[in-house]
Amino acid sequence: MRKLFASALCVLALQTGCSQDLTWRAVDRMITAEYPDVPFITTDSLADRLADASTARPVLLDARSAEEYAVSHLRGARRVSPSAEAYPTLDTLAVDTPIVVYCSVGYRSAGVAQTLRSRGFTQVSNLQGSIFRWANGGRPVYRDGQPVAAVHPYNATWGRLLNDSLRAYQPSSRTP
Numbered sequence: 001m002r003k004l005f006a007s008a009l010c011v012l013a014l015q016t017g018c019s020q021d022l023t024w025r026a027v028d029r030m031i032t033a034e035y036p037d038v039p040f041i042t043t044d045s046l047a048d049r050l051a052d053a054s055t056a057r058p059v060l061l062d063a064r065s066a067e068e069y070a071v072s073h074l075r076g077a078r079r080v081s082p083s084a085e086a087y088p089t090l091d092t093l094a095v096d097t098p099i100v101v102y103c104s105v106g107y108r109s110a111g112v113a114q115t116l117r118s119r120g121f122t123q124v125s126n127l128q129g130s131i132f133r134w135a136n137g138g139r140p141v142y143r144d145g146q147p148v149a150a151v152h153p154y155n156a157t158w159g160r161l162l163n164d165s166l167r168a169y170q171p172s173s174r175t176p
Contacts, residue, residue, distance in 0.1 A: 023161060041127055062080070
């Protein structure tokens with residue numbers, strides 16, 4: 001029942017055009033209700049960690065479609081399919097390797113993070129707000145190794161959480 005309420009609250013906030021802050025709170029609650037055991041890392045904390053040369057750099061996994069990834073991604077991120085059953089590119093990693101998974105807002109990446117944790121990875125976090133919050137905060141995203149000011153908006157509904165100036169193009173009407 002809690003999951004259903006959180007999902008309904010999120011959809012209502014998105015559809016009625018609530019403030020971005022209120023809508024983000026609804027999104028965060030929906031993700032936490034669906035994936036209560038998946039730890040998250042904030043965009044501020046990840047930015048600090050990536051800037052700190054004295055700590056191990058986490059493996060960044062982008063859990064979006066190839067089309068979304070091609071528009072922009074976090075520097076050094078590896079793309080993984082959010083619906084994959086296996087992640088062979090991670091087979092060589094130690095189970096205690098720090099991993100941060102992200103997508104557009106954090107829902108698909110929470111599912112990937114949960115799967116990785118169930119497969120024994122112990123240091124997996126979901127990026128709260130994912131690439132939308134990252135880019136909205138003025139942090140860099142990349143295409144072909146170069147910084148760009150564009151992010152794929154996923155679809156018209158979820159794209160409302162992305163600052164207008166960052167939308168790569170008009171989103172499709174895909175559902176999450």
